[in-house]
Amino acid sequence: MPTPIGIDLGTTFSCVATIGPNGEPEAIANFEGANTTPSVVAYSDDEIYVGETAVQSATPTTNIVHDSKRFIGRQFDDVSVQADIKLWPFVVVSNEGKPLVKLTQYGKEKKLAAEEISSEVLKMMKKIAVNYLKEEVTKAVITVPANFDQRQRHATVEAAKLAGIEVIRLINEPTAAAIAYGVHNEGTNNVLVYDLGGGTFDVSIVKCEGDKKLHTIATSGHKHLGGQDFDIIIRDHVLTNFHDFPEDKPRMMKRLLGMCTKAKIGLSSHETATISIDSGDDDVWNMKLTRNKFEELCGAILRGTLDIVDEALHQAKMKESDIDIVILAGGSTRIPMVQDLLKEKFGPEKLWNRHNPDEVVAKGAALVAKSLLRNEPSLQLSFNDIVPLSIGFECRGGLFQSVIEKGTKFPCEKETTSCTAYDNQESVFSGIYEGERADVKNNFKIGEVGLRLEKKKEKQGYKLKETFEIDVNGILHVTTTEIATGNKAEIEICYDGCAHKEMNIEKYVEESLRCAEEDQAFKDLAQTRNSFESTIYGKKRALEKKMNDNKLSKPDGEKGLELLDSYLEWSDDFPQDKNVYAEKLKELESKMDPYLDKILVAWCGNVNDGAKQQSDKQFVNDETYS
Secondary structure, X not given: OOOOEEEEOOOOEEEEEEEOOOOOEEEOOOOOOOOOEEOOEEEOOOOEEEOHHHHOOOOOHHXXXXXXXXXXXXXXXXXXXXXXXXXXXXXXXXXXXXEEEEEEEOOEEEEEEHXXXXXXXXXXXXXXXXXXXXXXXXXXXXXXXXXXXXXXXXXXXXXXXXXXXXXXXXXXXXXXXXXXXXXXXXXXXEEEEEEEOOOOEEEEEEEEEOOOEEEEEEEEEEOOOOHXXXXXXXXXXXXXXXXXXXXXXXXXXXXXXXXXXXXXHHOOOOOEEEEEEEOOOOOEEEEEEEHHHHHXXXXXXXXXXXXXXXXXXXXXXXXXXXXXXXXXXXXXXXXXXXXXXXXXXXXXXXXXXXXXXXXXXXXXXXXXXXXXXXXXXXXXXXXXEEOOOOEEEEEOOOEEEEEEOOOOEEOEEEEEEEEOOOOOOOEEEEEEEEOXXXXXXXXXXXXXXEEEOOOOOOOOOOEEEEEEEEOOOOOXXXXXXXXXXXXXXXXXXXXXXXXXXXXXXXXXXXXXXXXXXXHHHHHHHHHHHHHHHHHHHHHXXXXXXXXXXXXXOHHHHHHHHHHHHHHHXXXXXXXXXXXXHHHHXXXXXXXXXXXXXXXXXXXXXXXXXXXHHHHHHHHHHHOOOX
């Protein structure tokens, strides 16, 4: 039976944990004796270095890659990626919209995706575990930020595959931290996890029922906030005091950033820290940084994290007094100001720090691995995470049809039915989106599923079933099935490189609430347009039927069909005024009168036969489909 392994794949540091002889989770020390390993990879001409050896490597800075978690599963033109590119010493280029690191190794240019870089970190976690356990490691539970979207989760699984690791479960980092707490406690507690790491920030509220059952109630966070941001703020402050510092020398800037990181860590236990850099050419820069100054520089950001805490409380419909325990996860929670803010908000007695905040997430993941791999009832954990954004598909007119609503617990499966949008439709291609807005262009496109239709049929001639399933890892599976034949098309999720620019999830949800009236207006407009087109398709079928029944000449019928097609072409431009559709429909009715009269003459043999005239006009006008 495989030994349970949990991996916290972090932005700045990663950690691997297992279950010790006493049944308790424990972090595994790396080859330098530390329980956490820098998530840094250096590509030199002799080998690939990972961790502290990569940090200390003499490899050119353009070949030392960090922060792969900040662009895994993202697009090159994402706002956050573009901002980071300006700070990174390595080169990032676009390949069909995907960010790739460009470097030179063995005299040849290489372009590496974030998945490939993260896989090297995961290989090191695997090597550390194998060295400790003295057995092969092929399976692990891996953690991700709670607000990682479908693209980022999928890319993390791919990174694990490249490392030779089967992901038995992806779980959210705050959930893992709550599990590390929950297995030691009985009774029902509302737990708030405040997870401030090196590059991401998550807040989750989890209901722990006894020591085995956990349910995520709410989640919020920031995909681009963590200890690295504080390091950069300190560095920029220091540069204003270090005159003539060689900012054009990447290696000196790297050393300075490293000293700023050490100063930040030191200020968690001391009131002052010294930042000193020696160029080796008789140039020395020294500066003292106080904790008060650090809090002045970073205080606004730290206080801003409480807004995200409030967002999670709002989602959960809870007050501060409803929270029983606050769990600190991530190395940045050692910052005294963070702890002071949380003590002031929730009370000092509620802060829980039994586990090292750098290790608590990996330990929780190891407990999940233990539960999954050792099929013993006493060890079984029951837990659910939730979907951070609604997931659905694009309807005619660009309308977003939500299938899995925001906040739904997963694993889950939801179904909906639809039909073909126009006559003689040969295929169905549905864009898959995440978001809360009515207009799909304001949401994130995460993939597409397509199905060829065997025969041409009229509008709504094919009935379709869309099935959206999110598995235990939070990975989306979409299936489109033609109900009559059972023909289907399915994807795990296929990213087409067309996702919209990155937005913070909580800010995105706020925008959807602020734009509720605008979204309702768009829904009304799209539905009006669809009704307009349905009316025209109905009239086309009526004319075609009369032509086939020889009640309307072919030339007259073709002129009528051409007229109707011109109105469909007009609708293709999607006019933005809802009222104009009603005006166009009136205009169309007047232009259709000559054709209706000819139908009546052919059918009745007498244009003055009022009863039948009215009956047939009603027939032509009413044959519409919604």
